[in-house]
Amino acid sequence: MTTTFQLNGESCRFDGDPMTPLIDLLRRDRFMTGTKAVCREGFCGACIVHVESEPVPACLRPVGLLEGLSVTTIEGASQFDAEAQRLQAAFERVDAVQCGMCFPGMVMSLSEFLRENSRADRDAVKHAMVGNICRCTGYERIVDAVMECLAEGEHAGGADV
Amino acid sequence: MSEVERTIMNLPRRDAPDKLRGRTRYTNDRMDATTLHTALLRSTVPAGRIVRLNVSRALKCPGVRAVATAADAPGLFGIGVADHPLFASDTIRYIGEPIAAVAAETQEQARAAVAAIELEVEPFAPVLTMEEALAAGARLVHENWRNYEDLFEGGSRRGNVAWEAKAVRGDVDAAFAQPDVRIVESTFRVGRQNHVPFEPRVAICTWEDDRAHIQTSTQVPWTVRNVTGKVMGLPPGRVRVTVPPVGGGFGLKFDATIEPITAVLARKTGRTVMIENSRTEEMTTCLCRENADIRIRSAVTADGEIVGREATVLMDCGAYGGEQIFLTTMTAHTLGGNYRLGAVRLTSRAIYTNTPPNGAFRACNGVYNTFALERHTDEICAELGFDPIEFRRRNVLGDGDLGATGQVFEGEVLRPMLERMEALREKVGSARERAAGRLYGRATTVGTWFIFVGPSSATVNLNADGSATLVTSGVEIGSGTMTQSLPQIVAGQLGLDPRDVIVKQADTDAAGLDVGVGGGRTTVSIGAASIEACVPIRENLLKTASEMLQTPPERLALRNGRVEIAAIPGSGATVAAVVQRAQSIGGPVTGTGSFTAKNVPAMAGCAMGHFIEAIDIPVFAVHDAEVAVDPETGHVEVLSYNVVQDVGRALNPRAIHGQVQGGVVQGLGYALHEEVTLGPQGEIRQSGFETYRLPLALDAVPVAIDLYEGAPSMGPLGTKGAGEVPILNTAATIACAVANATGRRIQQIPLTPPRVLCILRGREPELSHPHISADWLQNTLD
Secondary structure: OOEEEEEOOEEEEEOOOOOOEHHHHHHHHOOOOOOOOOOOOOOOOOOEEEEOOEEEEHHHOEHHHHOOOEEEOHHHHHHHOHHHHHHHHHHHHOOOOOOOOOHHHHHHHHHHHHHHOOOOOHHHHHHHOOOOOOOOOOOHHHHHHHHHHHHHHHHOOOOOO | OOHHHHHOOOOOOOOHHHHHOOOOOOHHHOOOOOOEEEEEEEOOOOOEEEEEEEOHHHHOOOOEEEEEEHHHOOOEEOOOEEOEEOOOOOEEOOOOOEEEEEEEOOHHHHHHHHHOOEEEEEEOOOOOOHHHHHOOOOOOOOOOHHHOEEOOOOOEEEOOEEEEEEEEEOOHHHHHHOOOEEEEEEEEEEOEEOOOOOOOOEEEEEEEOOEEEEEEOOOOHHHHHHHHHHHHOOOHHHEEEEOOOOOOOOOHHHOOOOHHHHHHHHHHHOOOEEEEOOHHHHHHOOOOEOOEEEEEEEEEEOOOOEEEEEEEEEEEEEOOOHHHHHHHHHHHHHOOOOEOOOEEEEEEEEEEOOOOOOOOOOOOOHHHHHHHHHHHHHHHHHHHOOOHHHHHHHHEOOOOOEOOOOOEOOOOOHHHHHHHHHHHHHHHOOOHHHHOOOEEEEEEEEEEEEEOOOOEEEEEEEOOOOOEEEEOOOOOOOOOHHHHHHHHHHHHHHOOOHHHEEEOOOEOOOOOOOOOOOOOOHHHHHHHHHHHHHHHHHHHHHHHHHHHHOOOHHHEEEEOOEEEEOOOOOOOEEHHHHHHHHHHHHOOEEEEEEEOOOOOOOOOOOEEOOOOOOOOEEEEEEEEEEEEEOOOOOOEEEEEEEEEEEEEOOOOHHHHHHHHHHHHHHHHHHHHOOOEOEOOOOOEOOOOOOOOOOOOHHHOOOEEEEEEEOOOOOOHHHOOOOOOHHHOOHHHHHHHHHHHHHOOOOOEEOOOHHHHHHHHOOOOOOOOOOOOOOOHHHHOOO
């Protein structure tokens, strides 16, 4: 069986077992290692990608269910997604990164959150992060960076005007 | 501007842009289409004898290229004692122990071949707890313990006691017999903690020019090199280790584990071989922070003087001694730290059990001994009617006081830090109102830790473009040392922009010996070696520039990438021009430096079986927390958290703040909900993220931080390591605060809601520790 879907804006054809988790197609077939496989059970959030603009753990999504859909990974978002880029800049600015393995997933979850919640408070940001675990940073600085992005959005007129 | 001043800055991390974009290639991102994958046959029984092992069927399975067993790696390795084989050969000692490894074209093929290996085991009754291991007539986990090679002199060991360290100073019996003292006794127990680094243990080996080249996610490339050589019976120089960015270590990656297996398989196949632990393997064979049992007793006068103290600490090393053998040393400096003591005797023992081996974890040994010591201190205060903060202010170690092994502490550090905490508490204010009807508690604790010094080396090459290349065996595990403090230090010495200091990835072929990234040592040890490496370079640059500028060297300054006439900013020549000139006269401009422990003296005869008798660089911490305990559910919420940390000198304050925040939250997990339990066969039950409860964003609190600078340190520019210590007294502080909130003794962590409910309802059984004698001498070997 063949599955065809859009991967970072380009057509991607997969001929293997449709139950193959998307994470394995990305990492093992395409050597696109930006998406991190950490728990492989949907708890850690390190492998979040966007499927039709929805944050989804790539470990839990069989490739066979992607027929005709559009998938964006951290590699694509870093190039094309304005919110992801703002977050990346903010994480650099506040020195949030440590070992770094959770960050591609953090960027993918939070970029979608930023688009949808331009007036979130700190508590809402933390709630949005419960599906993304970080073992190094103790989270607060990540939240600081998201709050900076939200404030920027507000100064820039915001989407909710 | 002095060298020190221009070294201090909030330099951002150079690795952040790639890490944020998924471009960083950690070890487990480095497979390619030609890589062979590996699966391990692991023991499913905790103890037994291998009766038959036949791999011939596995070798015939599709895609299989090689199978490795103990016959390929007969050597034993370890710390202090060589007790650990790479594969179980005759005896099996824990569930999960590797017995064989298969390399195949795909992971699935490797797994299928493992299932085809024929294994027959005669099981033994396992020894699962330290109590069982110490019981009279207990089966020996290592029957042939006597035959093991001793790798360190002076320790005592016998049977299931893998190692014993003792510290004895003064006449403790006399102190306890004084008529004017009250004797307070406490017992404690702590469970294991799993590191859960996001990158599991993973290694890739190629066999090149008849040598192993291992790329691995390690904290200590030189240990991987030496252990691989030892188990394979090769000179360690036949092994080269390089280290890509490491996706978290926290101490887990301080031991070599799977790396030598890749070397065995690479040699057999001539191919690139990768082993990556699955998350389940990683969780269930994690070299956890050890579980420990503690009994402590103090004799205290009515005035609050601690005239005598004795304690026994049992540390479960699991099936093999590993890091715990070394860590027995730390009890003297952690449980025996913090306070001025009259007479003291402490014994710390690593005990073998048929459970997965334990290892090192950030502030290893220190976290639970500080928990025990600070709870014990609060129990003393409660029994004798002292105010806990006043008692600490009065009794903490100060200038000229003796440590447990008789080392003389220099400088007043903890007392002024307690004052700074008072000020920080006032500045931040109380979050008490957020307790809103729940039980409220607050506590302040102190902690003593150390910087693990020891050998490091550095080479600095100055390049013709004015940049410098720093070559060391240091590893970037996420702490930022390799991307922030070290380039800052080199740049500060040479007047360069730290962005012009290239930091070479660790490579044992390129850099000299190093005992690894851990113990807060990298900035101190590699930093000191780097400064030494810069000395001949500075001399060379100043001498060459002196001739170029017709100015004596003492009137020149290295700054802003130039060699300038000191009095005239912007004068002189660029470093690049001076390097080019120097190269043409005398060849490349280069320097090397070395560093090792200075070995501060202990008192003769006080420390037995200790790997470190006195601590070269003590580090202190004061923590304070407010908690709310829900009386209905037992849930503990941390309302506020404050830290005053002794950092010597903060070279990158923002980076240190990040380490403190992260370390405290990791400590909150240990204190409150990270629980490892062992099943009926000694197996680790928490095999994934669903059952092992890591701190989430909603569990975190913003930590208020005051960095205490200026305490004595032999570290370069007055530094001390700052990344390890933030976790040190987190469990202590939370436990003391929960005790204050509930009015109950806290003897065990983690303080999960079920445990806290039991404590609140008086149903938590008293810890009796029958396996630790009330007669201290009975807890020692000789």
